[in-house]
Amino acid sequence: MILRRSGVRIGLVWGVLSAATVLGVVFGLGPHMPPGQGTPQAVDQSTTNTLMTALAAPVLILIPCIFIYCVVNFRQRGAQIQDGPPVRGHGPLQLGWVAITTVLVLFLAGYGTYTLLVTSTGAGGGQGPNPVAVPGGDPLQVQVIGQQWDFTYRYPGYGGVETTTLELPRGQMVELHVTSIDVIHSFWAYQLGVKADAVPGTDNIVYVEPTKLGSFQVRCAELCGIWHGNMTSVGYVVSPSAFRSWIEQQQREWAPVTKQLPPYAPAYYPEPVVRGG
Amino acid sequence: MQTDVIAAPASRPAWRGLIGFNLLTGIVLGIVGFAVGAWLGGMIGDGLRWVGQSDENDIAIFLGFALGLVGYFGGLGFFNYPISRLLGHPPSLREYDSEGWGRYFRMCTDHKVVGIQYLVVILIFFFVAGFNAMMIRTELLRPSPSIWPADTYLTLVGEHGTMMMVLMSAAVIGPFGNYLIPIMIGARRMAFPRIESMTVWMTLAAPIVLLSAIGLGGFPTGWTGYTPLADQANLGMDSYITAFILAGTALTLVGFNILATVFTMRAPGMTWGRLPLFVWAQVATAILMLLSAPVLVTALLLAVLDRTATTTFFTSGNGGSPYLFENLFWFFGHPEVYILALPGFGVALEILPVFCRKPLWGYGMAVAGMLGIAALSFMVWQHHLFVSGINAPLRPFYMLTTELISVPTGFLFINAMGTLWNARMRLEVPLLFVLAQLFNFLIGGLSGIFLSDTPSDVTLHGSYFVMAHLHYTILGGLGFSLFAAFYYWFPKMTGLQYNMRLARIHFWSVFILFNTTFAPLFAAGILDMPRRAVTYASYLQPINDWVSISAFLLGGSMLLFGINVVYSWAIARKPAVDNPWHSRGIEWQLPTPVPVHNFERLPVIVAGPYDYGVPGALPVMQPEAAAAPAGGE
Amino acid sequence: MADQQLIEGEDIQAAVRNYWVGSRLWIAGLVFYFLAFAFSFLYLRSLNANHMWHPAKVQAPAVWGTAIVAALVVSAIVFTIARTALERNSLSIWRWAALVAFLLALTAAALQIVEYRELGFGPGAGGFASTFVAWTGGVLVVVLGMAYWLETIWATSIRAGTTLADTSRGERRMLAANVEGFGAVWYFVVAVAVATYGLLYWVG
């Protein structure tokens, strides 16, 4: 039957194209998939990105394949209009489609939940003041303060010193407390795989464990006014000993300022903006 | 039936036609109302301690808008009937004007006139907001502010985003829904024709109010209007709030009216199983509109109070919370996403059988898909807040519900593929647009799955990936379906033929350029370009330059469409043949132009709309129904 | 035959059904309108940001609140009397009771406005104060709209005069449908007002 042959032909083309694409995605793109391999959180994100791309590719190939095949083969021209076969559906096919998509989706949701809660303590996303995925041990506490248009960092374990760059020691679980003193920002440390909204009055906690030395890009990911795009800086992951000397130097350098700062708190309540009526 | 035409005496001078309840009066009274309101607000503000401390008086602006809108609607004649009811006059439909140009410029309760009014309004502001996009792309040719100051850039972004959201929410359901739904269900009018007429004038007023922000210092928040950034903003924020309140009210009323119409006005024999899928899609959309838009309106009313009466809903220092706005906004905002998708699927599934010459494959599944999307879309809104720091324990739930939406969305794709399979396809322009729409939406939908999954959303949230995703679904999906609907129903709605060659050129250019414009933006997002930033990393300049140039060309191809519309509608006026597509749809069985009351007598529906190729299929309706009650099962 | 009567260019059965369906849809929309207020209340209450949800000095004036909600409840009861009278074709009882129900709704609105002047705290006095002002205002707007609707029904029945007595006539059937639809929404709104009263004045 002609239709069966059509199905086989599409299946073949689709199978070959999908297999090639999936292999390309997993082995070609996968190792370079953003946001990289700098932290377990970033690794989980990039694995998820790879997985999603690999699963989306066959769907993205299948449907245009069918469209194109139909347009080429099931087309009529000319003035005389012919009607097609009055087929209204195909129960098993419809059920099968529903079953396959449901299984795929449940798998993705299950995998996402697993990564989120089990493997990477929150996957680098802000969990708010009461995190559900909490690492063991004694993480290094760093407060990230957003303000128009810069991020500053406070180290409560080191006398509450506030620095203008973020440096983190390698191999140490870090507990970032993201907050803001004016409008909503979003702290985005790209290579660390961290993103957490900085909301005034809120202590938004993220866990991240840098495992690779090097620099990372900090940006703001929530519109916060005209210089939103300029809220960028570079942070560094350094060895524990380098971190130690850096933070001591910072404490000395900023000592006069630290005295003036308000005492460390999980969140600061700015004077609310009362509009002029 | 009141069909009497009130013809003006021939001796009356032409300018007298301008006096009365019409758009001109509405504009004049609107301006007067704004002035009075602003003056009153100034007086009130002078007496208030907290206004005296500031040089910006939001009360004056809001009161100006409120009274301006009262004047506008009063001038259009919307208060005549409510006042007559207040005086005890029985229901009537005097505004059912039947002839003449004037009816397009005033309150008219003929749903076909409303449809045309909607179409014109949507097209005009589609080009305005599109022009905004061109200005945005011009700025983004360089990685730092070069053409517009940074605050102007943000205002452009906000204007473009908000205006497009307002317009696209009504883009299909407004013109085509209002024009076609009564005809498709075999009714003479909508259930609440005055409300119907009011929504189109709201849809006209909303973008104009929004544009007034430019004169009031702009607004920096984009279309999402997050606080506390909004609290910092100038008076232009008031324009955004007022415009969105108007649009939200209009959405609620459209949903209300369409649901009532489809429930009560169906012709005998128009069972739920014979309802055209276009109508089903509008029903699903209407449910979303009726239930989600009131939440937006309330949220914005609270924002008005925050700005005028010192309430503290959305500031954290004084017992409020910015999260409250985010929650309320996205409780509307996610259903809104499907308000921007479902009407397009209705168009696609309506058009496919006509050009495939086959019944729709899996009708019941399509209905289930649309209603399933509508139901699920109320349970997913916190996927916009995955990294915001709220409700971390609920994240797996929102991840699951969001990903589940792809199941009913998948229904609609297999409906399309099943219909295309073994078809006798006639590759006319509307079908081309439908195929492109489905392709674009496929990319938009698949990219949405990345955003529904918390770990990958952590990478992508707030980046250009999101922006590319939403343009694939809204412009690539709904926008393309708008073109499909336009090219399909234009001959019916106007009785005119458009230039087919130009339409084909438009299709190919817009399809290619749309993809060359927006596909690279996925990459820009993955390579850490944040949305709405006027400055970006210099290594992203090549991508942005490519996108900008492609966007200019895309704008050019949209102009081709505009030229085709104006040329065919206003200049060439080449009459179209009746039913050029040989469709079974009821609308195509009526004469063109459609008579004022659509049906001489209410029709009886005896067959489904998609019985192409069914041996011995009856025509859809028997026009000579004698005195049967309307709307029954 | 009454079924052949056309109102607004449409068969009367459709118009009658429009009242029924329209009022139910309107309730659905109102549910979500009020839901936003209720959500604000519960959300801000549970956050209690900066301990500023409900400072002790903010006291909702329960006397006024009770008076307002009582006026609304009595209005709903009187409306029920009016509606039953209409069903029994006792037109004069209907007219008077409907008028009283309308005036009671207006009274509730007026009391609400007076309450704002007697409040003892400003809208800026924390999350509760804000929610109190906004939510009661949200109810007030709807009550005024409902009062308008009731007035139109009442005025229509006055103007229609004695023709109303004929229950087979189109005007009468339209009026009955209108009353039924109004009643559904009004009971809902009053129920919301009672719930609002409980939350704002007693839960706090």
Ligand SMILES: [Cu+2]
């Ligand atoms: Cu920012």
Ligand SMILES: [Cu+2]
């Ligand atoms: Cu969403």
